[in-house]
Each structure stands twice: as C-alpha cells, then as structure tokens.
Amino acid sequence: PPVGSWWRWLPxxxxxxxxxxxxVDGALARRVGRRTVxxxxxxxxxxxxxxxxxxxxxxxxxxxxxxxxxxSLARYVFKLACWVRRRRGRHVGDLPPSRSRRLLAGMQMLxxxxxxxxxxxxxxxxPIAGIVLVPSLVVFGRDYCAVAGYFGVRDEGDAVExxxxxxxNAEGGSLR
Numbered sequence: 775p776p777v778g779s780w781w782r783w784l785p786x787x788x789x790x791x792x793x794x795x796x797x798v799d800g801a802l803a804r805r806v807g808r809r810t811v812x813x814x815x816x817x818x819x820x821x822x823x824x825x826x827x828x829x830x831x832x833x834x835x836x837x838x839x840x841x842x843x844x845x846s847l848a849r850y851v852f853k854l855a856c857w858v859r860r861r862r863g864r865h866v867g868d869l870p871p872s873r874s875r876r877l878l879a880g881m882q883m884l885x886x887x888x889x890x891x892x893x894x895x896x897x898x899x900x901p902i903a904g905i906v907l908v909p910s911l912v913v914f915g916r917d918y919c920a921v922a923g924y925f926g927v928r929d930e931g932d933a934v935e936x937x938x939x940x941x942x943n944a945e946g947g948s949l950r
Contacts, residue, residue, distance in 0.1 A: 788828075
C-alpha cells in the first residue's frame with residue numbers, strides 16, 4: 775500500500791506510544807521509589823508490544839528482515855534456559871543490575887518504532903537492524919552466563935539500581 779495510507783502509520787504510532795508510556799512510568803516509579811501492580815502490567819504490556827508484536831508486524835510488512843525476530847525469541851530462550859537449569863536442580867542466580875540492559879532495551883524499542891515508519895525504505899532499515907540487534911543478543915548471552923554462575927557480570931560504573939517491575943522489570947530494565 776502507498777505510504778500515504780493513514781493506517782500504515784498506526785503500528786509506528788502504537789509502538790511509539792508504548793515507548794513513551796513505558797519511559798514515563800519507569801521514570802515516575804524510580805522518582806517516587808514505589809512499584810505498583812499497574813506499573814508492572816504496563817511494563818509487561820509494553821515489552822510484549824515492543825519486542826514481540828511490533829517486530830512481527832514489521833517483518834510481515836517487509837519493514838524488518840525475518841532474522842530480527844531472534845530478538846523476540848531471545849527472551850523466551852533465556853527464560854527456557856533458566857527453567858531447564860532449575861528443573862535439573864542447578865543454581866539460577868539473580869540477574870545483576872545493568873545500565874546497558876536498560877539502554878539497549880530502550881534503543882530496541884525506539885528502533886522498532888522508527889522501522890515501522892512507512893517513509894523509511896527497508897533497504898535503509900535492514901543494515902541498521904543488524905547493528906542494533908547484535909549487542910542485545912550478546913547481552914542476553916552475558917546475562918544467562920551471569921545467572922548460571924559462570925561469571926559475575928557488572929557493567930563498568932554500574933551502581934545498584936532499582937530493579938522493580940516499574941523500573942523496567944524485575945531483572946533491571948529489559949525483557950528478562
């Protein structure tokens with residue numbers, strides 16, 4: 775459909791609204807120092823929207839390459855790997871706080887929103903997709919190694935941050 779079709783802008787507007795709501799909710803929760811059930815649900819909804827639904831729409835509409843869906847799968851692979859470790863009676867530790875995790879999650883949500891904007895050609899979006907995807911996948915791997923106890927993970931200069939549901943989520947501000 776032509777770029778001028780108003781409905782082609784809906785996914786970008788929907789995803790962008792989720793980014794704004796998630797950002798405002800997280801900032802308010804950190805400022806007030808409280809988490810709420812509503813904030814936790816909003817965070818889960820925006821994560822699902824931003825990292826599962828929006829990429830599926832972007833791939834279906836030819837805005838992103840199918841391999842970008844590895845980001846959508848990464849959370850579930852991480853959760854499954856932790857579950858398998860627990861089932862085998864192996865230790866699964868807490869996920870350490872990480873500024874990079876929150877930064878990368880925000881970058882992904884912003885990138886997916888921009889990728890859904892119909893005026894950008896897919897030929898421009900695809901190479902950028904690879905550039906923004908790789909660091910996030912590396913951090914998922916790093917985080918699994920941390921919870922599995924293979925090594926302690928701490929970003930340089932990371933202070934202990936709020937890891938509440940409303941501050942990103944229970945694992946420090948990303949999809950985990």
